[in-house]
Amino acid sequence: MYKKILSVLVSVGILFSSQAAQSSITIDNNVCVKSDIVLAHFNGVNTTIMQAVENTVKLKNRYGATTAKNERVNYHLLYNKTAGLFGWRDFIEVFEQRAKEQGLMGRYEYMISSYTSSQTSFFQKLKNLDTDIISLFGKPFIEQISKGLFDNSQSFNDRKLSDYKAHQASIDKWVLEGKKLVYLAHSQGNLFANNAYDYTVAKTPKEGVGVIHIAPASAKVNGKHFLASVDIVIDKVLRLSGTVPPVTHNFSIANTASSLVSDITGHGLFEVYLEKRFPVERDIEIEVKRLFSTLEKPKVNEYKSEEGLFNITLNWDGLGDVDLHIIEPTGNRIYFNNAMSDAGYLDFDNTYGFGPEHYYASCDANKVKTGTYSIGIANFRGAEGRTATVQVASMKDGVIGTSPPITLGAATGDNLSTITNIFNIQVLKKETDGTFEVEFKRLGE
């Protein structure tokens, strides 16, 4: 009961302090550029991290950092690897077999070259030698991609959002901060996006969340979908399992300039669906911009927190009351019983289960405290054996760290001596331009 009363006081206090903080920030002091919309990209099958990263950067460049209504958009990659029996190691084996037949043994630069959609000098030279690249590498890879996607879609039930702690913590943060959310998914990323959507709309009004399904590997859709007739992977292979929605765009990609694998599969994100020569690209752009302009920001009383210079988010996997404890550089401990300081505040304290809890670091240059912040958690009550996750995200870099799963011990109430220190971060001020850097500092340093 004592804790509950405190929580109400914290919430009321934060509401007041949040508004007070907002009104007190002058433009000269504000070091934050807050976003209104998050576009979360869920990558497709057999996309390695570099390709997924580049596609996210391309999405940002394509759709812009500012909307027609002058709202700011941030772009995040929620990465998933290709799992199952047909992961990348199987692709390497296929490549090795083909390379051996073609006298390219040991030249692994052709592996990435053959698989990535854009040109490399290695493939340009092969083409100049009149080599039939597709017969070299293309067709076996189509079979592998299709098998991989089929395998992943069949085994997807084993991969829940709750296993993706960093994804979940980021969604918690965005929901708490009242962001409008656009989930753009390609291929097997649609399976992840559907889970993310279900998780999100259980926490925030669905009018603020939109999903764009590109080459969906699932019959279930939560928004508009786009499927090309040329998509061999989805429309010709995965459809055999009867689990994909109907084709939306009929066109041919014959005579394309770069007949690389992603083209001949008809499945590539930027090579086919976002390629400006094809009508599907224009329709996807219309849908992205429609969502940007029509999604509704949750009302003030429906979201609780603010995006700060950096934020710390805590969640856990069941009922119980877990607490976030931040020791600021001044030595001041911020927690449910002392939720505010000049430098920041605990703006959401969850006392019943699952989290999240959320710490906000001030955006006012005059209030930012440089130095080390120690981040800890404690099981206040009822959460023994639960698994908790702590994530730190900065305004500039997005996520800078997510803890590994932390198994909670016995309840310790508000005994401050039993807090588990998770990690430290450091805030530095660059004297050259007065900006702030937020970075990890290892425990013991």
Added chain:
Amino acid sequence: MLKKVLITTLCLSVLTACGGSDSSDSSPPKELSLEEKILQLEDKGQLAKLDRSDSILGTDQNNNGIRDDIDAYIQKTYTNEEAKAVNQLAKVLQDSLTVDLEDGIKLQDTGNEYMRSVSCIHEKFEDGVDANGVSVTNEILAMTTNTKQRLTAYISFSDVVDGYVFKAPEEGYCNV
């Protein structure tokens, strides 16, 4: 005029000599294998000759974090301004091959560096494609992962960041 006549005569003599030689050998010229054609291009300097040593990091004599063969390719191919961005990418790719796969903070930081370097490439090159029509990220990635050991190290990094979240930065992503 005299010079032109001399050159023409010389050329004709050479052609005749060559023709005579050809006519004495009735076998058709040997068709080079794909591997031999590639070796020829490498010898002529038309295709990068890559380090295929056993070590993941290869040779880096100037200790700038970039393998020397990739370093040489970048210096030869790009202007100084472009090379700064490509070096940033090459270095983080190289770093990612040896990152501690159990250090979640370092993995996050490496992925964030991927985002910064790719953003910088797209600022310096329209759509990330250079004047030769080459995708800069795919080119440097292909060069960096040119042996089984290196490719496997890259895939291991890619696999272990399954479930991570990375933000496309808005500004300040080019290191220099």
